Amino acid sequence: KLSGGTKQRLALAVALVHEPRLLIVDEPTAGVDPPIRRYFWEYFRKLRKDGVTMLVTTHYMDEAENCDRLALMNRGRIVASGSPSSIKKLAYGGDIVELHTERKALVYLKSFDGVKKILEEESSNGSLKVKILVDDASDRLVPLVKTLEDNGIKVYRARQVFVSLEDAFIKLTVGG
Incomplete structure (x- = not known):
């Protein structure tokens, strides 16, 4: 056997x-x-x-x-x-970027070219942790950080969030 x-x-x-x-x-x-x-x-x-x-x-x-x-x-x-x-990318409509920055960055994020949607935001003591949907993280992340810093806004951390294929499958099939 x-x-x-x-x-x-x-x-x-x-x-x-x-x-x-x-x-x-x-x-x-x-x-x-x-x-x-x-x-x-x-x-x-x-x-x-x-x-x-x-x-x-x-x-x-x-x-x-x-x-x-x-x-x-x-x-x-x-x-x-x-x-x-x-x-x-199809499942989410783009790439997800996470920023940890100052709260006042939100105004710039809402109007920045390539930002499609603010997915999550969490703020405390003047700082902001936000996940945003962008059309292409490889094209948008560096210019986004530069724009914030050029406007005197500190960026503590910026990174692309890599979603799993399993998450994408669930989103495409059951809307998760």
Whole structure:
């Protein structure tokens, strides 16, 4: 009697014997221990470098992050497709930036080009911690900080918030 992990390894070995150019794997790491799961994905990356095209189905969003292109499905329908980063951006309508600055920065943030929406704000003792939605963090974060500082506003911390693919999936499918 073989364990689930051993069965998965055996199934993968059988699939690779013929050195396919296209490999279709359904839930390849289901029932597999974490070290073997990691090994599988390292091996899949090697196959990709060797020119093997892979079609993978998985419920594990952290595994889906390893793929070049995704199609997220909900109830049999594709709800989003593209790269992991483009799907995350689609789910939120842009990138999320978090700033810890002075409270008076709020006026500038509301009118700054590229700021789509203020998502969360929390203030205390004259300081402000805010999450904002911008069209593109790589283009907007540095100019935003510079504008605030040029106007005499201290910025204590500024960073892009990286959302998980799982969060994006939930937002796209159930509106979370």
